[in-house]
Amino acid sequence: MRCAAVAAAAWVLIAAVSPSDTAGQGRGVPRGWPGESGDTGSAGPLDRLLQEQPRLLVRPMAAVLGDGTHEQRLNVLASWPAADTAPDVALHLLFGLAAGGDVYTRSGLGVDIAYPLGPARFTGSATVAAGFGNGPRQTVSLTLGGGLPGLRLEVRTTWLQSGLTESVRRSLEPGVPMLPETGAGPDGRYTDGELSALHRVGPVSLRLTAGQRFGGETHGTRQWLFGEADIPVWRRFGIVLAGGVRPERADLAQPGGRFAQVGLRMHIHSTRKEEPDPAPPPDVRPAAPTVVPLEPDVYLVRLYVPGARRVELKGDVTDWEVVAMRRSDEDPDVWEATFRKPAGVYHVNIRVDGGEWVVPPGLLAVPDRFGGAVGVLDFPSTQEVNDAT
């Protein structure tokens, strides 16, 4: 346990301050896409993280468990930068409060590292947390994952010290009397493999998660399957409904088994965010097309077109044949198409919902010599990509 904690802490520190940037310094992150910061200069990853504005995610939840008991939770996560941008490196401060049969608070530090490789994204994260109340005193979680935008596989190993919560122990071993809180329960370790699929129906995100536990002292649920629906309600508020069979998470003082849960999701900006911005516009997503080199001479073009039902593109990259772009799995307002062309400058137009052919917003517009205009789309060479990062 101690070795694991030391290793995790070392990883966190290395990831945070390493000048070589283990995340690859944004390799594969296109110009203009979130994650590509224009003013990073020579600052290290930690400096860059701290320059970003933190955001607060607050999730109060209430759940009914299979045995009829109730549970209330409050999770708070402060992130640099905000987690919803899928950054290459993110630092989290986390706080959790669980109440019901037990009361348990948990606070800690986490770091996420991501490496995009074509459409796939590989991630690693480490979390070190300390708990007070009826639960483990120290926990360390290491997670490795990867997947495509709509499908993700994760393997998470958790080390904990001072044992399980009493409610977890009681639910798993009926008949065993509650142990007095001594603060020195048994150590434990378990590894979870989880496969999750994400699907969007309009603004609603649906996630189905299935998993299997390996090792550990869990006597109850070793396989689980549950679903979640995140329903945006107003601005940065949403309702999260979840239900199914969930795993016991001793590190969260979470009993396993059947459950039904309703929660709120609140994204709260930091006070710095509310200060007048001297440099508008504040839109965090790029209006300009983003070009992602997938492999030599293969490029993914992404357009941010909010509210579109159909987006088409034509240009030098298609011999001026019309091609329909596909909606991104990650964001319904982002449209994508892949082109097999050498690095160079190309001219393109787009059409949204069958309207007029126009220059994609944010692109350099030049006269087309037919009375209109075309946008100049740059497929960067490897050298240019390296310069940009």
Added chain:
Amino acid sequence: MSVRIITGLALVCALGLTFGPRHALAQDPRLHKRLDPETAAAVAALVDSASTLGLPAEPLVQKALEGQSKGASGDAIVRAVRELIRDLATARDALGDDVGVDALLLAAAALDAGATPAQLERLRPHRSRESFAGGLAGLVYLMSRGVPAEQSLDLIAAMLNARLSAAEFASLQRLVERDMMAGTPPAEAAASRAQALIRHGRSGGFGDRVRP
């Protein structure tokens, strides 16, 4: 085999080597598939002539396909291809024979936007820089935003002199757009952002930050 036959075969081979590739290029099947026969023949002849001059053929074929895609008449397509050949040739004369296709296309766009050959020629000493095409894109952008050609050239030449990267040229457009949305006149925004990029790199020195 007589000397006469050998000489004849050699002549045919020489003619084939001389004209074969260009002829094949001119017979681009895309032209004949997408354009009416007259327009296709006229464009093919122009492409053939441009190839003889050493100009790239693909942008010309693409211009013709673009015209067809946009419903332009055959005359308009031929005229657009002819103008593009003229601008490409002028750009190459101004910048030098060794300039890349991307830079050549952007220089032609700069001429179309109102730059003169003499103004383009001022950028010739920078043509070997990796970010040269990016600089020309920046020039076209500034001119399209109403920054006077002379001032645009001065700024781009200074940025090329400072060895800014293509990414830094790309950020010029983003920064100037941001300033213009805040009410700064284009020429003023361009001057301040270009100078800041030269001094501070991609941030433009104004605390610009791409937020998550």
